[in-house]
Amino acid sequence: MAASSAKHDVFQAIADPTRRKLLKLLSKEEMPVTAISEHFPISRTAVSKHLRVLADAGLVKERKAGRETRYKLEPEPLYELKDWLQYFELFWENKLSALRLFVEADGKEDE
């Protein structure tokens, strides 16, 4: 799963559905590992490894509290994603406005 250390990037971090679900979960509140893993069908250890990937990407932050380790969302790195996306919005907006014109023109099509 990713022994980590070599800094994961945000694109890769969110590629996995489990990790995306983790982010949503941790956006609501800070949680300790065991509590987190109750929301998943996989082992606590597996969840723990996903958390490490997210932490590597800077998407969650961990805080030790007694014998617990609590994790919470750290949304900043998602900015990179937003920036990346922004570049493409241009293109799809062109396309969509073209489509809108087409539709408004009462889609005569035929090809």
Add this chain to the structure above:
Amino acid sequence: MAASSAKHDVFQAIADPTRRKLLKLLSKEEMPVTAISEHFPISRTAVSKHLRVLADAGLVKERKAGRETRYKLEPEPLYELKDWLQYFELFWENKLSALRLFVEADGKEDE
């Protein structure tokens, strides 16, 4: 690399840096495979496989033209990403309003 077929998802598709670069390249113009692969240090076949992953995710469309296969960007699936991202904007906006000015101008650019 991904023999494809089982429908790739957009999150996974953009996880790879080469594929992100492909998307940018194809946003400018439709291109045939050989021309595309000249922009990459990997083999034409490898590029071809990446293109298939992107096609599976609906991010590029291919068109046969004689002996060439031309690919072009199909940005719509990125909407899903935008939607996903939108959920988190809430959180970072609280946190970042101050930091924002700072971050804004830091030309990250991944390719």
Add this chain to the structure above:
DNA sequence: TTAATGTGAAACCAAATGGTTTCGTAACGA
């Protein structure tokens, strides 16, 4: 002190991933 709880590290595993080379086949250009 002793037992139970919370967690990560390790070792291991199967499958997916990113890459290569080789080959077959269609389409062009001469």
Add this chain to the structure above:
DNA sequence: TCGTTACGAAACCATTTGGTTTCACATTAA
């Protein structure tokens, strides 16, 4: 017609990935 160009399918390979089980170590509760 013949050689060349454009491309994907196949087979193969090393590494990464997502998962498991087992173990060691703190911290807390009895």
